[in-house]
Amino acid sequence: xxxxxxxxxxxxxxxxxxxxxxxxxxxxxxxxxxxxxxxxxxxxxxxxxxxxxxxxxxxxxxxxxxxxxxxxxxxxxxxxxxxxxxxxxxxxxxxxxxxxxxxxxxxxxxxxxxxxxxxxxxxxxxxxxxxxxxxxxxx
Amino acid sequence: xxxxxxxxxxxxxxxxxxxxxxxxxxxxxxxxxxxxxxxxxxxxxxxxxxxxxxxxxxxxxxxxxxxxxxxxxxxxxxxxxxxxxxxxxxxxxxxxxxxxxxxxxxxxxxxxxxxxxxxxxxxxxxxxxxxxxxxxxxx
Amino acid sequence: xxxxxxxxxxxxxxxxxxxxxxxxxxxxxxxxxxxxxxxxxxxxxxxxxxxxxxxxxxxxxxxxxxxxxxxxxxxxxxxxxxxxxxxxxxxxxxxxxxxxxxxxxxxxxxxxxxxxxxxxxxxxxxxxxxxxxxxxxxx
Amino acid sequence: xxxxxxxxxxxxxxxxxxxxxxxxxxxxxxxxxxxxxxxxxxxxxxxxxxxxxxxxxxxxxxxxxxxxxxxxxxxxxxxxxxxxxxxxxxxxxxxxxxxxxxxxxxxxxxxxxxxxxxxxxxxxxxxxxxxxxxxxxxx
Numbered sequence: 001x002x003x004x005x006x007x008x009x010x011x012x013x014x015x016x017x018x019x020x021x022x023x024x025x026x027x028x029x030x031x032x033x034x035x036x037x038x039x040x041x042x043x044x045x046x047x048x049x050x051x052x053x054x055x056x057x058x059x060x061x062x063x064x065x066x067x068x069x070x071x072x073x074x075x076x077x078x079x080x081x082x083x084x085x086x087x088x089x090x091x092x093x094x095x096x097x098x099x100x101x102x103x104x105x106x107x108x109x110x111x112x113x114x115x116x117x118x119x120x121x122x123x124x125x126x127x128x129x130x131x132x133x134x135x136x137x138x139x
Numbered sequence: 140x141x142x143x144x145x146x147x148x149x150x151x152x153x154x155x156x157x158x159x160x161x162x163x164x165x166x167x168x169x170x171x172x173x174x175x176x177x178x179x180x181x182x183x184x185x186x187x188x189x190x191x192x193x194x195x196x197x198x199x200x201x202x203x204x205x206x207x208x209x210x211x212x213x214x215x216x217x218x219x220x221x222x223x224x225x226x227x228x229x230x231x232x233x234x235x236x237x238x239x240x241x242x243x244x245x246x247x248x249x250x251x252x253x254x255x256x257x258x259x260x261x262x263x264x265x266x267x268x269x270x271x272x273x274x275x276x277x278x
Numbered sequence: 279x280x281x282x283x284x285x286x287x288x289x290x291x292x293x294x295x296x297x298x299x300x301x302x303x304x305x306x307x308x309x310x311x312x313x314x315x316x317x318x319x320x321x322x323x324x325x326x327x328x329x330x331x332x333x334x335x336x337x338x339x340x341x342x343x344x345x346x347x348x349x350x351x352x353x354x355x356x357x358x359x360x361x362x363x364x365x366x367x368x369x370x371x372x373x374x375x376x377x378x379x380x381x382x383x384x385x386x387x388x389x390x391x392x393x394x395x396x397x398x399x400x401x402x403x404x405x406x407x408x409x410x411x412x413x414x415x416x417x
Numbered sequence: 418x419x420x421x422x423x424x425x426x427x428x429x430x431x432x433x434x435x436x437x438x439x440x441x442x443x444x445x446x447x448x449x450x451x452x453x454x455x456x457x458x459x460x461x462x463x464x465x466x467x468x469x470x471x472x473x474x475x476x477x478x479x480x481x482x483x484x485x486x487x488x489x490x491x492x493x494x495x496x497x498x499x500x501x502x503x504x505x506x507x508x509x510x511x512x513x514x515x516x517x518x519x520x521x522x523x524x525x526x527x528x529x530x531x532x533x534x535x536x537x538x539x540x541x542x543x544x545x546x547x548x549x550x551x552x553x554x555x556x
Contacts, residue, residue: 015451059348063345162476165477169444170444173444203479206478249443
């Protein structure tokens, strides 16, 4: 992952995420990506509350998930999230892997665009606030 | 159900609500109750937007679910929701049943208290707005 | 959508699918796609039970979602699902739109590969059972 | 909680569990109870796989939740789960509290009955396998 900054988080597969095949239902991976994204944005000082204070929301406009291996109950999983684009839109890549073997479980990305909370207008350039947060990871 | 007013809604069991036993995961019934509650509150003219306009939120302070029979994929289910208390708090009873045979699937209730959205204070009596909505069903 | 066969289904946005922005949380669209997919596969006579009887499961190996407009509480939505590839893998395209205005809300796809339930082996060609189901829609 | 045996687990409130009030949607507490229950049953050596090997499933037949305080994003929560009945049915009590202040957030219970996986028959007495697991916590 050629990311400017990454964050790694561990989580455990819970029973309520399983489907009748006894594996995680494919739609639940959006939650696992979010666990990684929240950790990543907190790391750069731009967590949910900082976002709100900055006057911008960052809705998802695109999501892709590629499933390599299934996940079973009780498995521990590492999610690595990294910022790969930030100039016009925010693109975050995700890798889910087995923390012991390193085996790849899932890959994916989400793309976010800044939305001015007051005017409800999409921003076609990244607002200065996020540029500021990212600056220290660029050098 | 000795309710002042009831509403009946049909829904179908979806794959994403199933667990590894091939039946609906028990936690998902809170969603089915909500489908019934939303229909009921809309019927009396106090749906989500009307609530917000009235200045009150109605958080759940108590929920009970009694499971009689499991639910399998594709089953059509009727949820009947009815207001059974309203003077100090709002209590809604729920019945899930098979619309063909009438067989009982689940029973339960939720209890809600009015919360003033401005002051964040719990109301120990039902605000006039809900009394007004209920009045026409009392006579 | 250049699909061999499509199915259209209506659903309503529920409160439990909303996030703090008062719109549907982006991860919930996988459920809406599934509503469309289930209707589509039932239409060609290859619903969940028929799949199991055929000896194959069809896990999702790829999912993409492109979000054009947000969804608010109570909105009625049409999901159109269509089979666009079937020879080596099953690819289904999805379109969510407003049933009145026709305005596009979301687009996406899922890709599925047949998995022999007995041997747990991925099939690199579509098994005859699905070819049979699709045949009548090809002419 | 007058329990034979308890287990304590920590979790963090995630964004995807929030509702438009910016607090955890009430239906999600069934997941938090499950996190506690899984930890508890693992502790006595009767986790999900041990259950299946024993030939019994333990469906929920009753659930109650009492909500004292709301939960906001990022909060760390302790869930304490304890076995309070086991002779004819399995009753588990739950307490969610703030791990720092000890403030009570939620209380509740679930009741489970053993179901013979082969015969699909409900058991009106606790099967010997669970009695054996519990025996060491009784003295």
